[in-house]
Amino acid sequence: MSLNLDALSLAERAQFTAVSAAAKANVRVVDEHRRESLKDIEGLLVAIWGMSPQGAPIPFDLLRSISHAGCNVSAAYTSEGVLCGAAVAIVSPDGSTYSLIAGVLPGVADKGVGFALKQHQRAWSLARGIETMTWTFDPLVSRNARFNLSKLGAVTSEYERNFYGAMQDSINANDESDRLVVLWPLSSTRSSKCSEGSVHEVSLPPGALNNAREYGPDGQPALLESAGSLWCRAPQDIVALRKSNPQEAAMWRLQLRDIMEGAFASGFIASGVTRTGWYKLTPVASLTKETA
Structure with missing residues (x-):
């Protein structure tokens, strides 16, 4: 398998x-253009995020326009032909792909469908000579952080406060x-x-928890320093915490904001996330070769 891959161009690889990831997840991922299917994608996104006062996360007419413009609307279908995931991306003026949204129906989120969708977007971009993709995500959602940085190989060193303003969908809960x-260097x-x-x-260095610089709202270590790297922790399930204890969730927001803004201003970059929700923040210079 590796010999065959080595013989292919980057876009072909x-x-x-991407096809292999879809097969492993037992789905078929396609570029979707059909009107009725785009309506189904609108419904899927509503099923995942709910309907806000502004409407669907991305309404049908916008999906139709994005597709018609030649940008990317990816859809994942089960072996029975049921829509189970979707991702939408446009091309920025700087020549990078900007991923607007990606989601998978509850119940199939741990089966590799999201990974297959992102690999499809990567292949779509590289086939068009685009070597960078960007998008945004909530730093408090440690599950997404690990997916983006450790499973996909993306990095981040840019923090945006209150990017959309107060959100009122069922996941973000005000x-x-x-x-x-996120910066994803596709090549x-x-x-x-x-x-x-x-x-x-990535994993915490041995003994690092014994030298905490800060503690989180739950009283446990939340910021560590070891061997030139910083480690900061996000809660295990911020969505559940917002519902059960919104005050503690708000405290996590402020603490992580302060830590990350300070670290990024000092030249650090987030390059990985442990299984337990610890971000690894590394000096930019040490990652230059790895992300090239």
Whole structure:
């Protein structure tokens, strides 16, 4: 398998690994253009995020326009032909792909469908000579953070406060909408390895928890420093915490905002997330070769 991959161009390899990821997730991922299917995608996004006072997360007419403009609307279908996931992306003026949204129906989120959708977007971009993708995500959602940084090979060093203003959908529950801006170097060595299933695993150094610089709202260590890197923790399930204890959730927001803004201003970059929700923040210079 590796010999065959080595014989392919980068775009061809990306297409191969995207198809492989879809097969592993037992789905078919396609570029969707059909009107009725785009209406189904609108419904899927509403089923995932709910309907806000502004309407659907991305309404049908906008999906139709994005598709018609030649940008990307990806859809994942089960072997029975049931829509189970979707991702939408446009092309920015700087020539990068900007992913607007990506979601998978509850119940199939742990089966690799999201990974297959992102690999499809990666292959779509590389086939058009685009080597960078960006998007935003909530830094408090540690599950998404690990997916983006460790499973895909993306990095982030840009923190945006209250990006959308107060959000009123069923997931964000009126929390401030701070976001991390993801940079995914699609042609980097690390991203290529991740596309083939090699997770960029990071783990806390031995004894690091004994030297906490800050503690979180739950009273446990939340900021560590070890061997030139910083480690900061996000809660395990912020969505549940917003419902059960919105005051504590708000405290997590402020603490993580303060830590990350300070670290990024000092030249650090978030490059991975542990299984327990710890971000690894590393000096930018030490990642130059790895993300090239």
